[in-house]
Amino acid sequence: DGGITQSPKYLFRKEGQNVTLSCEQNLNHDAMYWYRQDPGQGLRLIYYSQIVNDFQKGDIAEGYSVSREKKESFPLTVTSAQKNPTAFYLCASTAGKIYGYTFGSGTRLTVV
């Protein structure tokens, strides 16, 4: 079945560490997105990519980095510069403008 796979489901980060969240899709979608979800604040866009080797900052990109070396993969790195990284992270993709978004199952990141 086609879909988006996010891993790991749970991730724990120590202070000062960089961690990378994986997002893989087998839907052949060009556009991919990373969102952050905090209680009471809804979903906020971190980064998005419209095509391989190209990506743009979203509304809250500071402290995060991404790469898009393959169409299927869009990993997100949470760097030590992100001061409040504890949140639920969601990856999504879409086939194009007239199509809806498909979301992965999310990664919950906790700073310990």
Add this chain to the structure above:
Amino acid sequence: KQEVTQIPAALSVPEGENLVLNCSFTDSAIYNLQWFRQDPGKGLTSLLLIQSSQREQTSGRLNASLDKSSGRSTLYIAASQPGDSATYLCAAARTNPNNAGNMLTFGGGTRLMVKP
């Protein structure tokens, strides 16, 4: 800047009731609007997608309407069941000619509890 608001923030109803969830957006120049369901600790599941040229979409017991001129969308759930308990999110899509996909602005969600 687009703002999306969902009212109510939480709703509790007895099983079997028909109910309406509301979504309003400030910029009517949307490309489409999508309704999602989110269970606790899970990702988002797409329920319905309404293109800007459409007035409504139906899937089973769900019906979503769109009124661009008034900046409103509603999600109607018929004969609610305990399994419908979840958070429902609406998202308005804006487009950029240079982008392959649309950009979504999400509402804060409505947390629904259907009691047996």
